[in-house]
Amino acid sequence: MVTRKSRSEIERMRRAGRVVAEVLDLIEAELRPGVSTADLDALAEAHIRASGGTPSFMGYPGLNPHRPFPASVCISIDDEIVHGIPGRRTVRDGQIVSVDAGAILDGWHGDAARTFYVGQPPAEVAELIDVTREAMFAGIRAAVPGNHIEDISAAVEAVAAQAGLGVIRQFVGHGIGTAMHEEPQVPNYRTGRPGRKLEPGLCLAIEPMFTLGGYATRIGADDWTVMTADGSLAAHFEHSIAVTEDGPEILTVR
Ligand code: MG
Numbered sequence: 001m002v003t004r005k006s007r008s009e010i011e012r013m014r015r016a017g018r019v020v021a022e023v024l025d026l027i028e029a030e031l032r033p034g035v036s037t038a039d040l041d042a043l044a045e046a047h048i049r050a051s052g053g054t055p056s057f058m059g060y061p062g063l064n065p066h067r068p069f070p071a072s073v074c075i076s077i078d079d080e081i082v083h084g085i086p087g088r089r090t091v092r093d094g095q096i097v098s099v100d101a102g103a104i105l106d107g108w109h110g111d112a113a114r115t116f117y118v119g120q121p122p123a124e125v126a127e128l129i130d131v132t133r134e135a136m137f138a139g140i141r142a143a144v145p146g147n148h149i150e151d152i153s154a155a156v157e158a159v160a161a162q163a164g165l166g167v168i169r170q171f172v173g174h175g176i177g178t179a180m181h182e183e184p185q186v187p188n189y190r191t192g193r194p195g196r197k198l199e200p201g202l203c204l205a206i207e208p209m210f211t212l213g214g215y216a217t218r219i220g221a222d223d224w225t226v227m228t229a230d231g232s233l234a235a236h237f238e239h240s241i242a243v244t245e246d247g248p249e250i251l252t253v254r
Helices: 007-030 037-050 123-141 149-163
Strands: 073-077 080-082 096-105 108-117 173-175 182-186 203-206 209-211 217-219 226-228 234-236 239-244 247-250
Touching: 007 037, 007 096, 007 108, 007 239, 037 073, 037 096, 080 096, 080 209, 080 234, 096 123, 096 234, 108 123, 108 234, 123 149, 123 203, 123 209, 123 234, 123 239, 123 247, 149 182, 149 203, 182 203
Parallel strands: none
Antiparallel strands: 073 080, 073 096, 080 226, 096 108, 108 239, 173 182, 173 203, 203 239, 209 234, 217 226, 239 247
16 A cells, blocks of 8 residues: 655654664775674664664565564675675675665664775776666656656666666565555566656655666575676665655655
């Protein structure tokens, strides 16, 4: 079911969104060769809990009913697209590191992701990261009353097509509110259907996932980590936003 949020509900989502933005800033500041993904996760969890929140991803049900997500944030490296599980492995120079963070505050969710590069990226990788971020903002700009979901999808896809990047199709953006994943879905490619009309109060997570190769994916042995089937590098950016009379409002900012 699609719910439209009131002004005060959007303000509460903004508080959750601010914590998520702070978590991503903290991780970016600590991201360096030798740091373990578990250390980054611990930092995220500590900040979310100190802010009075709960990590959205912790315990989230997945493909395997016996393996809910065991950490606070998803950390996906190189050909991993999303849902990487933090652990003992350490970050190395020359890696692409995507971090997806979610927090629940007073029952309301914030969800955002950023992709970082450890060191100085080669031109092709810098472009992958920049274009994925740019596509997220193109999608956000299309999130205005009167448009439809398909307008967001088309805006995101056009940026990828221009740069010749692969667009992940299996995972999509989503409505967000008292649940992390609500209706409607927000694909990063045109479906040929207009989808829901955008109205003030609709809150969405817009999250392009692009690759230097194709869009086919595979799931790791941990039942969570989503990787490119062709081993190509991937990037992921996400903001939670509210559609308002005055245009899109990004909720996952400080
Ligand atoms: Mg999301």
